[in-house]
Amino acid sequence: MYKVHCMNRISQAGIDQLFGTFAPAQGLEDAEAVMVRSANMHDEVLPKDLLAIARAGAGVNNIPIDRCTKNGIVVFNTPGANANGVKEMVIAGMLLASRDILGSAAWVQEHADDEDVAKAAEKAKAQFGGVEIAGKTLGVIGLGAIGAMVANAGRSLGMHVLGYDPYLSVKYAWSLDRHVHAVRNMGDIFAEADFITIHVPANDKTRRMIGRDQIAQMKRGVVVLNFARDVLVDESAMADALKSGHVSRYVTDFANPLTTHMPNAIVTSHLGASTVEAEDNCAAMAISELREYLLSGNITNSVNFGDVDLGPIETDERIVVLHSNVPNMIGQFSQILSDAKLNIENMANKRRGEVATTLLETSGTWDDEVIKRIAKLDGVFRARMIPGR
Helix, strand or coil: CCEEEECCCCCHHHHHHHHHHCEECCCHHHCCEEEECCCCCCCCCCCCCCCEEEECCCCCCCCCHHHHHHCCCEEECCCCCCHHHHHHHHHHHHHHHHCCHHHHHHHHHHCCCCCCHHHHHHHHHHHHCCCCCCCCEEEEECCCHHHHHHHHHHHHCCCEEEEECCCCCHHHHHHCCCCCEECCCHHHHHHHCCEEEECCCCCCCCCCCECHHHHHHCCCCEEEEECCCHHHECHHHHHHHHHHCCEEEEEECCCCCCHHHCCCEEECCCCCCCCHHHHHHHHHHHHHHHHHHHHHCCECCECCCCCECCCCCCCCEEEEEEEECCCCHHHHHHHHHHHCCCEEEEEEEEEECCEEEEEEEEECCCCHHHHHHHHCCCCEEEEEEEECC
């Protein structure tokens, strides 16, 4: 039975599923698989027997992806599992930014002991006035699982919605409300949107994608919402824009020494996916991904190896090989199997950039030396055998 280590708390429903199939590891050093949410793994020593890491969430910037790939560790995430929870936080953020709900609630608390608080509130309410979001323009940058839901929610609330995503998938394109207007240039969103919300992964290309130049293109009084990753925004530039009034509100789910002191910022404590439903969904999806990979070699939602699915194992064994995407790898695997008088009954191969995954189903008398020979080939990161029928 494979041993799994949880680096963060996961929902009880997830615990029940996980350890109904796998055994708990004593610690990371003892693990063959890891479940993680936000724990930083960059400085961790990854054990040689570690086969997979499942991130119960979408972002994986807390995981050393390149090191995992070189060590033959498949990293999974759970796109879409927490999308509704984040979508609802974005809608809440827009409402908090357009109506001074927080200021009004704080005023009531300050005057809680006033016997005439109701009368005083009637006089004070004018200072907390705001605007409605219906009829305003919402710009959505990134139309994946979360962005598409936010765009559709904006339409349901009577907003004009512009969406930008140069890598929009067919799946999410079909899910979009037909009235969401896709633009080819982010500049169109900056020029027209009253509210701008960001839903892209954090990587070298997107880091500080909202900086001084981009903010300068935005309408004066714009509201910017960031429930994706703090590094997507140049927060020094955002602080200056808030001080000048060019940006009226910055709503972010990422508290840090800079955001917590920004004027006119609404900062929450990373609540985007903190719902019972989102935590259950993320845990269930992550566990399903681990189960499929560990028990059959099939890969779904990996961020470093391509998705590949050979279905249930129907032969004596299945060989899983993670390797460089270079010529003649499959030829070398076939030769080793032929030398061992093992017949290939079924095969699947999927590349992802410079790496690839090969699944081989064989029949015949098995010899452990076969896996050792494949594992020693130049360009192979990891090879393992899974018993079949």
